[in-house]
Amino acid sequence: MEFMGTETIDDFFSGQAAALAGGTTMHIDFVIPANGSLSAGFETYLGKAKRSCMDYGFHMAITKWDETVSREMEVMVKEKGINSFKFFLAYKGSLMINDELLLEGFKKCKSLGALAMVHAENGDAVFEGQKRMIELGITGPEGHALSRPPVLEGEATARAIRLAGFVNTPLYIVHVMSIDAMEEIAKARKSGQRVIGEPVASGLVLDDSGLWDPDFDTAAKFVMSPPIRAPGHGKALQAALSTGVLQLVGTDHCTFNSTQKAFGIDDFRKIPNGVNGVEERMHLVWDTMVESGQISVTDYVRLTSTECARIFNIYPRKGAILPGSDADVIIFNPNSSFEISAASHHSRSDTNVYEGRRGKTSPGGKTWRSHHAALIADGSLPSKALPSRLTDVRYIAVMSIAEAHLLIPGEVIRTSHGSVGTTHMSL
Numbered sequence: 555m556e557f558m559g560t561e562t563i564d565d566f567f568s569g570q571a572a573a574l575a576g577g578t579t580m581h582i583d584f585v586i587p588a589n590g591s592l593s594a595g596f597e598t599y600l601g602k603a604k605r606s607c608m609d610y611g612f613h614m615a616i617t618k619w620d621e622t623v624s625r626e627m628e629v630m631v632k633e634k635g636i637n638s639f640k641f642f643l644a645y646k647g648s649l650m651i652n653d654e655l656l657l658e659g660f661k662k663c664k665s666l667g668a669l670a671m672v673h674a675e676n677g678d679a680v681f682e683g684q685k686r687m688i689e690l691g692i693t694g695p696e697g698h699a700l701s702r703p704p705v706l707e708g709e710a711t712a713r714a715i716r717l718a719g720f721v722n723t724p725l726y727i728v729h730v731m732s733i734d735a736m737e738e739i740a741k742a743r744k745s746g747q748r749v750i751g752e753p754v755a756s757g758l759v760l761d762d763s764g765l766w767d768p769d770f771d772t773a774a775k776f777v778m779s780p781p782i783r784a785p786g787h788g789k790a791l792q793a794a795l796s797t798g799v800l801q802l803v804g805t806d807h808c809t810f811n812s813t814q815k816a817f818g819i820d821d822f823r824k825i826p827n828g829v830n831g832v833e834e835r836m837h838l839v840w841d842t843m844v845e846s847g848q849i850s851v852t853d854y855v856r857l858t859s860t861e862c863a864r865i866f867n868i869y870p871r872k873g874a875i876l877p878g879s880d881a882d883v884i885i886f887n888p889n890s891s892f893e894i895s896a897a898s899h900h901s902r903s904d905t906n907v908y909e910g911r912r913g914k915t916s917p918g919g920k921t922w923r924s925h926h927a928a929l930i931a932d933g934s935l936p937s938k939a940l941p942s943r944l945t946d947v948r949y950i951a952v953m954s955i956a957e958a959h960l961l962i963p964g965e966v967i968r969t970s971h972g973s974v975g976t977t978h979m980s981l
């Protein structure tokens with residue numbers, strides 16, 4: 555993804571290699587239109603995706619509005635297999651759109667049967683918050699969190715929910731990071747509105763303390779939007795996930811290396827926003843949610859995978875181990891762990907926001923093995939595979955087997971709690 559004057563350090567190949575190493579076997583990336591053109595953006599991303607080593611799908615961002623965009627949305631849905639569009643309420647001056655455009659976009663999604671997705675922060679208020687921080691002389695990464703507090707996420711979430719309700723169209727809130735946003739989603743769902751809330755790995759397991767680290771590189775690696783919140787928010791998001799208030803776990807994998815993050819060494823507003831997570835998501839959700847007893851193994855499969863397949867209409871090709879479904883499996887040993895580190899991860903990023911945390915190994919002691927249709931015998935990654943873009947927006951299945959059970963290609967899969975699923979990430 556091109557963002558904030560630079561481009562993510564992971565491309566389709568390295569991002570997907572990281573995903574596969576971490577037990578995720580398909581992703582849906584966000585296409586950013588090229589100068590507002592959906593078809594040009596789509597072609598650009600098809601070109602980038604030539605480097606793919608696993609299956610993928612596309613969402614698309616809508617960053618401006620006119621008759622051409624409206625017509626192109628129709629083409630994307632009817633001819634290109636895109637069934638979800640993202641609207642940014644933040645990033646004033648670049649990706650942000652106003653309420654008028656949001657309403658147009660929601661109406662168009664409704665008429666096309668597509669799912670509207672929203673990045674929910676009040677971009678005008680964030681802009682004001684950033685000015686305030688700079689005026690106070692706060693230029694470091696902590697200024698990022700201070701300038702865009704949870705109330706601005708709550709406000710934008712509530713506004714998007716109400717406007718989606720006004721248009722009467724379903725809504726998906728991406729990267730839910732705060733109690734404020736989660737409570738708006740809870741209220742809407744209780745009232746019967748179809749609102750889907752997606753927390754991401756970073757919001758569930760990290761807190762904002764890293765942003766105050768005196769070492770710039772360390773602090774800057776935690777800069778993402780909405781920001782990683784103060785202690786307490788993550789725990790509340792975990793509880794919301796386990797009780798069904800939030801529906802699935804994504805990653806928003808969007809990596810920049812230290813030299814890119816250093817663009818903002820004198821001004822936090824210039825630090826490219828984004829953190830890693832696609833390689834760590836399955837480990838972290840297992841570790842945080844299953845091992846703590848907050849969710850069952852069956853829940854784990856649903857939250858990391860099946861739910862996503864259902865929401866994006868990919869089930870049962872993905873999200874199920876059934877005749878005709880894709881045979882994507884992951885195998886790990888819950889009793890054996892390794893240390894997560896930038897030194898050994900598969901992303902191209904030179905930092906890892908989960909440095910020092912632990913993940914599970916495969917039965918052979920290596921990273922998890924995961925692959926679509928062809929299991930890798932020794933846990934190694936594919937050098938080049940035969941990926942496909944699922945034009946009917948089908949996803950990939952991941953089966954989690956808690957008992958380490960070595961599979962060989964063609965073997966009948968037996969498990970006491972086998973299931974399947976999917977995830978999405980953005981590169």
Ligand SMILES: NC(=O)NCCC(=O)O
Pocket residue numbers: 557673729777778779780806808827828829980
């Ligand atoms: N989330 C983030 O900080 N970077 C990716 C762009 C976005 O999705 O907002």
Ligand SMILES: [Zn+2]
Pocket residue numbers: 673728729779
């Ligand atoms: Zn976003």
